[in-house]
Amino acid sequence: MRCEKVTRENDDRALKLMEELEDLKKTLSAEKQEIVIMKREYNQKRLKTLEEIDKINLELERVNEEKKQLKNNISSELLDKYEKVKKQKKEPVAFILNGKCSGCRMDVSVMVIREVNRHESLVYCESCGRILI
Known part of the structure; x- marks a missing residue:
C-alpha cells in the first residue's frame, strides 16, 4: 500500500509538473512572438531615425556651404572683429x-x-x- 501511495503521489507530482511545463511553453511562445514584434518595431524606428539623421546631415552640409559663401562676402576686417x-x-x-x-x-x-x-x-x-x- 505504501508503494501505491508513493506511486500515486509521484504520478500526481509528475502530472502537475507536466501541466506547469505546458503553461511555461505557452508563455514562452507568447513571449517569443512579443519579442519578434518588438524587434520589428525597433527596426522600423531605427530606420526612420537613420533617415532623419541623413536628412539632418544633408541640411547641415547645405547650411555650412551657405555659411561659407556668406562668410566670403564679409570683409576680413569685420570677421576679425567678430572672431x-x-x-x-x-x-x-x-x-x-x-x-x-x-x-x-x-x-x-x-x-x-x-x-x-x-x-x-x-x-x-x-x-x-x-x-x-
Missing part, C-alpha cells in the same frame, strides 16, 4: 530689446541705440562688449 569678440563671449552678437542688450540685460544708452540704427559701423555694448544689432 575677437567670439573668443571672449559664447554669443558675440546681441540684439537691443526694449532698450537692453540681450546678452547682458543691461540698459543701452539712447546714443548707442541711434548709432546701431544708422548701420554705419559696428557698435559694441558698453557693458559686455558684444556686437549690437
Whole structure:
C-alpha cells in the first residue's frame, strides 16, 4: 500500500509538473512572438531615425556651404572683429530689446541705440562688449 501511495503521489507530482511545463511553453511562445514584434518595431524606428539623421546631415552640409559663401562676402576686417569678440563671449552678437542688450540685460544708452540704427559701423555694448544689432 505504501508503494501505491508513493506511486500515486509521484504520478500526481509528475502530472502537475507536466501541466506547469505546458503553461511555461505557452508563455514562452507568447513571449517569443512579443519579442519578434518588438524587434520589428525597433527596426522600423531605427530606420526612420537613420533617415532623419541623413536628412539632418544633408541640411547641415547645405547650411555650412551657405555659411561659407556668406562668410566670403564679409570683409576680413569685420570677421576679425567678430572672431575677437567670439573668443571672449559664447554669443558675440546681441540684439537691443526694449532698450537692453540681450546678452547682458543691461540698459543701452539712447546714443548707442541711434548709432546701431544708422548701420554705419559696428557698435559694441558698453557693458559686455558684444556686437549690437
